[in-house]
Each structure stands twice: as C-alpha cells, then as structure tokens.
Amino acid sequence: MEKIKLTEKEVEYLNDFVKMGRLRILNQSFQSQYSARNKIKDELISY
Structure with a gap:
C-alpha cells in the first residue's frame, strides 16, 4: 500500500x-435510536 x-x-x-x-x-x-439520530443531526448542524 x-x-x-x-x-x-x-x-x-x-x-x-x-x-x-x-x-x-x-x-x-445507551440511548434509543430516535434520540441518537437527533444527536447526530445536532452534531452535523453545529459543524
């Protein structure tokens, strides 16, 4: 490589x-799928 x-x-x-x-x-x-998904969205928006 x-x-x-x-x-x-x-x-x-x-x-x-x-x-x-x-x-x-x-x-x-540790979280439900729904809240984890919202957290990821928030992270992406904050970048």
Missing part, C-alpha cells in the same frame, strides 16, 4: 473524526 504524507492539521482532523465516531457508537448503545 502506498504511504501518503499528512499535514499535522489533517492528522488532528482525522483523530477527532475517529473519536467522534467512537463517542457516537457509545451514545447509541
């Missing part, structure tokens, strides 16, 4: 993205 160079900013962004994904999965396991 070809290696690609990432800037520090890109690495930070990807790390945040992964963390958000993990948090979202945790939230879904």
